[in-house]
Amino acid sequence: MLIQGVLGWQPVSELPRRSMGLITLPVIRRMAVCGGTHGNELTGVYLVPELERQRREKGDTLWPVPVTTVLSNPRAVKECKRYVNKDLNRCFTSAILSSPVTDTTPYEVQRAQELNSMLGPKGTADATDIICDLHNTTANMGLTVISYSHTNWVIMHIYKYLQARLTDPRTWLLDSTCINCFSSVEKITKVPVRLILLNIPICDAYSLESVAKHGISLEVGPQPHGVVRADIFNVMKEGVNVVLDWIQHFNSGKVIEGAEVDVFMFEKSVDYPRDTETQNPLAVIHPQLQDQDFCLLQRGDPLFLTFSGETVGYDEEEPLHPFFINEAAYYEKGIAFHLARKKTLVIPNIQAKND
Numbered sequence: 001m002l003i004q005g006v007l008g009w010q011p012v013s014e015l016p017r018r019s020m021g022l023i024t025l026p027v028i029r030r031m032a033v034c035g036g037t038h039g040n041e042l043t044g045v046y047l048v049p050e051l052e053r054q055r056r057e058k059g060d061t062l063w064p065v066p067v068t069t070v071l072s073n074p075r076a077v078k079e080c081k082r083y084v085n086k087d088l089n090r091c092f093t094s095a096i097l098s099s100p101v102t103d104t105t106p107y108e109v110q111r112a113q114e115l116n117s118m119l120g121p122k123g124t125a126d127a128t129d130i131i132c133d134l135h136n137t138t139a140n141m142g143l144t145v146i147s148y149s150h151t152n153w154v155i156m157h158i159y160k161y162l163q164a165r166l167t168d169p170r171t172w173l174l175d176s177t178c179i180n181c182f183s184s185v186e187k188i189t190k191v192p193v194r195l196i197l198l199n200i201p202i203c204d205a206y207s208l209e210s211v212a213k214h215g216i217s218l219e220v221g222p223q224p225h226g227v228v229r230a231d232i233f234n235v236m237k238e239g240v241n242v243v244l245d246w247i248q249h250f251n252s253g254k255v256i257e258g259a260e261v262d263v264f265m266f267e268k269s270v271d272y273p274r275d276t277e278t279q280n281p282l283a284v285i286h287p288q289l290q291d292q293d294f295c296l297l298q299r300g301d302p303l304f305l306t307f308s309g310e311t312v313g314y315d316e317e318e319p320l321h322p323f324f325i326n327e328a329a330y331y332e333k334g335i336a337f338h339l340a341r342k343k344t345l346v347i348p349n350i351q352a353k354n355d
């Protein structure tokens with residue numbers, strides 16, 4: 001029998017056993033890395049084949065668990081567009097995944113059902129343990145992890161580890177390598193790392209990574225769509241390696257210490273001021289807001305600059321944090337930026353169950 005456990009749908013037998021304040025969880029057995037879910041977000045489009053090259057060169061023992069590499073939307077990648085008929089990353093609700101496929105079904109709906117049978121089925125014990133879905137954004141978001149559940153301790157611990165490894169890599173020097181000798185080794189990545197949580201039940205979760213027991217999207221920017229930037233590529237490559245390192249660490253059975261982490265809970269979306277007749281935007285993101293993702297907006301802070309030169313200010317009661325500011329792909333969705341509330345959460349010590 002499956003019930004909605006702390007990690008989503010789980011067989012009763014796999015629910016975490018609490019003992020001495022320590023939560024034990026099943027080991028991670030399978031992972032998928034997906035690129036090209038949006039066909040013009042090129043870091044993942046190029047990193048997936050690079051991972052496949054590494055596997056061909058070094059064999060499967062390269063990674064701690066079997067890794068399925070997937071190009072999620074091959075037709076959109078070929079056309080270098082976000083999608084062909086419908087945004088693939090909005091096609092993974094239980095309703096869409098169970099809808100009948102006819103000859104008028106959008107390509108991405110049919111593709112989502114294929115991906116669900118390959119990596120899911122979503123919400124079942126057979127689903128892949130971890131999906132790492134690689135995305136890019138034109139917004140200045142550094143490396144942002146996106147997921148759904150603040151009680152999925154695997155995801156929360158992966159996020160904490162990403163933050164530790166990528167925000168200040170010097171804390172992770174394996175030996176006494178001096179700081180200024182880094183130039184002699186591969187460029188050390190240093191990038192702000194945040195987590196956005198969408199408070200949506202698993203059945204209504206609409207993005208690809210929600211198919212997995214523990215799904216994360218790695219959103220890296222700023223990068224123009226249709227372009228590959230080396231610095232962004234290195235952040236994404238390092239991010240995937242850090243997730244794999246964490247899996248090895250967790251599966252070894254060591255107790256992984258809990259901690260306090262700051263997360264951003266999705267609150268709402270804000271659209272551009274628009275002409276009521278044409279629906280065209282009347283304003284652009286204000287220069288003082290552009291590239292300031294995750295800042296704290298106070299009443300009166302500038303949001304938009306109208307084409308005629310007026311400033312539109314933030315007039316919400318509560319100070320909130322904007323992100324995906326001026327994301328190119330969201331113009332058609334009527335989204336200028338999203339707003340989030342920052343929260344500090346406590347994550348428990350966890351340990352892989354050894355049976």
Ligand SMILES: N[C@@H](Cc1ccccc1)C(=O)O
Nearest residue numbers: 089135136137146207217219
């Ligand atoms: N760029 C992604 C961000 C995202 C990931 C996962 C869930 C929701 C949103 C998208 O719009 O699809």
Ligand SMILES: CCCCCC(=O)O
Nearest residue numbers: 146196198266333338
């Ligand atoms: C983390 C971003 C939230 C996505 C909401 C939307 O684009 O519909």
Ligand SMILES: [Zn+2]
Nearest residue numbers: 038041135136
């Ligand atoms: Zn994307």
